[in-house]
Amino acid sequence: MSGSFEPTERTLFRRRRDRGSYDEDLINRILDASAIGHVGYTVDGLPVVTPVAYWRSGDRLFWHTSSASRMCEARDGGLPVCITVSQLDGFVLGRAGMSHSLLYRSAMIFGRASLIDEPREKQRAMSIFIDRFFPGRSREIRPPDEAELGKITVLSMAIEEASAKIRDGGVADSDRDCQLSYWAGVIPVRTVVGEIIPDPNLPAGTPIPDNLGSYVENASLSDVLRALGSNQA
């Protein structure tokens, strides 16, 4: 059963409500379709936005960052953050200046982030991260030793407030503008998987593991990641 997030002061749509949603399934689908998120936090009251590798597990988000990041300074009750995940899907070119826009899907998540400190918990989070993108791979690599675990920083937070915004479809010109003789249309954009490049240090003929089978050349990365994410959830 899918739920819905309550609109809050921060997530209330003030305009274009038709493009906004609080639906949990939809928000999770957007989160599961990307690998880079943008984490906003404050340092001395001023905003900083850092790109991070993130992943979702149930109603929690996790991400990696540099252990030297000021994101890692401990704060009572957790660090207030906003993580936003966006995917560009294209350009809309209308007959009027006003009807030009981007096609996109985005999710905006608010919560309070905490560091995962305990080494075994950190290692578990890291295995989940690797397996989320490459199922079962955490058992097919050398696990981190204690010194390495000390260099990894993982943050985690419950999704407290969330909303999604989507602009899809095509040109939205008025009937009157449609009479104008200007060209209008959509330029779609998609993020696709390239051809896998084995490390040159591998013995010749080493096969690509089966658990990378989803990463088919020219497949939509969003589709691949979303399918892997829902297998795991």
Place this chain on the structure above:
Amino acid sequence: MSGSFEPTERTLFRRRRDRGSYDEDLINRILDASAIGHVGYTVDGLPVVTPVAYWRSGDRLFWHTSSASRMCEARDGGLPVCITVSQLDGFVLGRAGMSHSLLYRSAMIFGRASLIDEPREKQRAMSIFIDRFFPGRSREIRPPDEAELGKITVLSMAIEEASAKIRDGGVADSDRDCQLSYWAGVIPVRTVVGEIIPDPNLPAGTPIPDNLGSYVENASLSDVLRALGSNQA
């Protein structure tokens, strides 16, 4: 002549200095290769990150947002913001847990944003926006009327502090890890242009305008946008 930004308290690389840069040309190349940026600002002291359509003109950034956004509340001396632009280029799978990472290019920009209020200035900014992506198109569409201009919100700021971070290349396993029999390699990812979709309301046979000629199917969007950006600069 290209310059370099001074490292500041906020942009100083505390780790992995080999992946960081303050080079102005490199930062501009990253900015010019994307269309969506993530703007961080604070509301009541808490961070908010909003995806925006942005563009660069010289040493200034511009972006659109909803006029209902709390980003638009006037603040003396401008709204302190951090705009981060990132492009995912792939996944790195090493033989060890620690040698898994993302390939990416990102730029982090700090400044103080102001609203563009004056209608003619707003219209000029909007024309630059359209022409930046579709050269000359602002003269081939219906310009916005006064009521429409009232609904557009454009913010602008000088780039005050800036840094770039790039992870490229391949697997970085130690010599010792390279002896392990696990598979390692890179899964490249790229954002590409799709086939242009003319609006169904166009008269049959209407040709696609020449100024969309860069948007060739399967072309790298980063390459297309960067070339269009440098033509214009």
